[in-house]
Amino acid sequence: MSETITVYDQVEIEDFVFDPTQRIFTYPCPCxxxxxxxxxxxxxxxxxxxxxxxxxxxxxxxDEEDLAEYVDS
Structure with missing residues (x-):
């Protein structure tokens, strides 16, 4: 049985902010x-x-290749 996840929105990776120190991407939430x-x-x-x-x-x-620029940052 597969689980269906309901998402609020779909966002392009370019719209996220990358923090190279913590190695996380963030994006503003309505909350x-x-x-x-x-x-x-x-x-x-x-x-x-x-x-x-x-x-x-x-x-x-x-796309997976979009992540390459962040791996070595």
Whole structure:
């Protein structure tokens, strides 16, 4: 049985902000916090960023080659 995830929106990776120190991508959430996902999670195939303050999630639109510029930063 597959699980269906309901996402708030779909967002291009270019719209996220990357923090090279923490190696995470963030994007503003309507609740006032920020959706976040780790670079390593994305390299492992994850494409859902979660807001730690509410239940909303966004799907990140990207190709695997888009991540190459962030790996060595």
């Amino acid at each position: 006032g916090d920020r959706f976040q996902i780790g670079l390593d999670d994305m390299l492992d195939g994850e494409d859902i960023a979660v807001c730690p303050s509410c239940s909303l999630m966004v799907k990140i639109i990207f």
